[in-house]
Every structure is written in C-alpha cells, then in structure tokens.
Amino acid sequence: MSASSWESGRPLRIALLGCGVVGTQVARLLTRDADELSQRVGAPIELAGIAVRRLGRERDLDVPSQLFTTDAAGLVARGDIDVVIEVIGGIDPARALILSALEHGASVVTANKALLAEDGATLYEAAEKAERDLYFEAAVAGAIPIVRPLRESLAGDSVQRVLGIVNGTTNFILDAMTTTGQGFSEALDEAQRLGFAEADPTADIEGFDAAAKAAILAELAFHTRVTIADVHREGISDVTAADVRSAADMSCVVKLLAICEKRETPDGPAVSARVHPAMISRDHPLASVRGAYNAVFVESESAGELMFYGPGAGGSPTASAVLGDVVSVARNRRSGVYGPGESTHARLEVLDMGRARTRYHVSIDVDDRAGVLAQVANQFAEFDVSIRTVRQEGSGSDAQLVIVTHEADDAALAATVASLRNLEMVRDVSSVMRVEGGV
Helix, strand or coil: CCCCCCCCCCCEEEEEECCCHHHHHHHHHHHHCHHHHHHHHCCCEEEEEEECCCCCCCCCCCCCHHHEECCHHHHHCCCCCCEEEECCCCCCCHHHHHHHHHHCCCEEEECCHHHHHHHHHHHHHHHHHHCCCEECHHHCCCCCCCHHHHHHHCCCCCEEEEEEECCHHHHHHHHHHHHHCCCHHHHHHHHHHCCCCCCCCHHHHCCHHHHHHHHHHHHHHHCCCCCHHHCEECCCCCCCHHHHHHHHHCCEEEEEEEEEEEEEECCEEEEEEEEEEEEEECCCHHHHCCCCEEEEEEEECCCEEEEEEEECCCHHHHHHHHHHHHHHHHHHHHHCCCCCCCCCCCCCEECCHHHCEEEEEEEEEECCCCCHHHHHHHHHHHCCCCEEEEEEECCHHHCEEEEEECCEEHHHHHHHHHHHCCCCCEEEEEEEEEEECCC
C-alpha cells in the first residue's frame, strides 16, 4: 500500500468536501468542539481543508479563510490527510474524490446514499485494498443510529426484516393528509412552505431517496449485495384523501415504507427490497411516527423487535451522525486498525417485486346489480388471491366494493387487477394499496 500511516504525535488531519447545510454544521462542530473531540479520539484533531465550489460565497462559519479551496482533487491527494468527510452528494465527482482519498491513505466518512446505493461495491473494494475505513452512518435516516447496529451490534444475530420510514418529506405530507384531511397537492404545498420539501421534491415524493436507503439497509441486514436497481420503487403522488380515509376505516395510517425482508423460497432464502406507500396498523410502532421524523423497525431472530427513532434530516442531526463516524474512524486510525468492510458472504437471491408477498386493499367501482360480487370474487380466486374481507360502499352509480386480501404474491395481485378491469360490470379499479403490519 503506497499510502503512509498516521504518525504518533502529530494531529489527525481532516478534510471536508462540501460546505452546504450539512458541511457547514460539520465544520462548525469540528472547530468548536475540537478539544472535546480530541479527548474522545485520544489524539489532537485538525480541520486541514474545506473544498467548496465558490470561494467568495458568504458562509455563517468562523474558520480561517485559507482553509477553503476549490481544488477538491488536490485536497484529497495531499497524502497527509487522515480522514476525508464527503458531504457533496451525487455520483460524480464524489466517487472519484472518495476513491482518490482512499488511494492516498485517508479513511472516508460519507453521507452519500445515492453513491453507496448505486456503486457501493467499488468504494468497499477500494477501502479494503487501502486498508482504510469507509463509514456512512449519516447516509440513512440522519441522526438515527441504524447503520452501526446493523453492521456491528446485530452482526451475531439473524435479521429477518427491516421496516422503515426513512424520508421526512413524505412522512410530513402523509401525516398532514391524515390529520387535516388535505389532498396530496395541498399537503405538498404546505411542506414546501414550511421548508420540509424542496422546490423540486421529485427525489422525495417519488421514492428515489427512500429506495437508495433501502438498498443500503438490505445489504447490511442480509449480507447480500443490493443496489438501488434491485429496489422496487413507488412514490406517494398517487395517494389520495380517499386512500387515507380508507386506511382510517381499517384503524390504519398510510406511510411510505422501505421494506427489506428475508424470505424462504423453494430455492432457499432470498431477499426482497421495496419502497411504496402502504397502510399500516395504528397499533404498529411506526404508525405513531409524526411529521418529518424517521424511524426504522428491525425484526431479528434473537434480539426480537427493535425500534430506532429520531430526526432523519437537517444540518445538525446529519452532522451528529457524521461526527460519530469521524470519532470512530479517527480512533481506528490512531490504533492502526480499521473497522468492518462490506459483508456480502450470504449472496442471497434478490427477488423482483412480482415475488414479494403482502396483503392488499383494493377499491373497485362497480355496477350495483346482482351477481357482481360473485364475478369479482371469481377473478381473485382465479389468480389464487384469497379474500379476507369485503364490503360494499355506496349504491347505484356510486357503488364500490372494498376488498382486503390475505397475503399474496404481488404478481398475482397485479394479474387480478388487470383481469378485473376487463369485466363489463367494473367501471374502474380506483385504488390498490398494500397493507403491512398486523391488521
């Protein structure tokens, strides 16, 4: 390995890539709390450089101006940097900068969920080759400690399922729809007005952000390489006020859930990872997660059910997770060791969405006449989807059948819905929503 090791007696030097909301708070805490952090690490720490796009920008940050540079590539390649913190986000140039940092002997702390979910394998391999750390607690659920518990605390257990609310924007919107009766558009407008949603909220409301986090969680939980391409993704833009009311009628709430689970198949255990809105029982701990908060619910063989809850985004919460990693990585560097790397020894099959199993709430607009229920029930039976409950709402031209199924394959439910839409007495299948938790 060409990279030099940290020499006892000199400060541990830290380089920061990015100085936005999160980066500014990281820099502020690193400088303000330098003495305390040094005591925790067991050696002096020093902020050696901050890479930014524009030098002249006004920043609410009291650090020497000479620390700022636009040459991020030069900063990570200096050779005397011990830890690189990457909070610029995106795929490129973040990937090249992280790889260069590792090649030049630095350990890396990153909050970059998109890069880890798309090409984490390349980063892991580079870290292993360099014998350096790659830590990323801040990449999933902000300040909530979930990466380390899955990576280390539960390493001796068998995780069966990870169920999470991992996007604060969508949880705020769905919570507003539940508590105020607002439609999706009105709730989104309120989220943007209050700063909980970006001007372009696509990554959040269409599930891209949550899907990246689901890929990371699934890989950690099941020791199997999972990328964002393996995660089925649906957003919340099609959730209606009627869906929310239907959930309430079942003593449920609607949440955007990241669901990662291990399932037994005829060919052995396999992994499923998906993100979509779902009804979840009010009795489930996740149902009580309000506003922009996040929570992750873990089911494991020995430890049983575990809940991790807290703020999932924002400068201070994310910076807290980053600095926790910095302390761990710096301690490792001082001791001449490095922590756990990628664990993909299980190499389980990753199932497509058609083979995922859950229950469904299906609303069907029908003609109000004799024989309709029998024909609708026949379509469910034809595709081996068992009906748990059925009720009729309205009458005449407003007649609707509301059906809740037992657990079934997603492909079977999709085929059922397609078949229902071909029936002459079915005007529309107006809503299909998955049901999670004990209802």
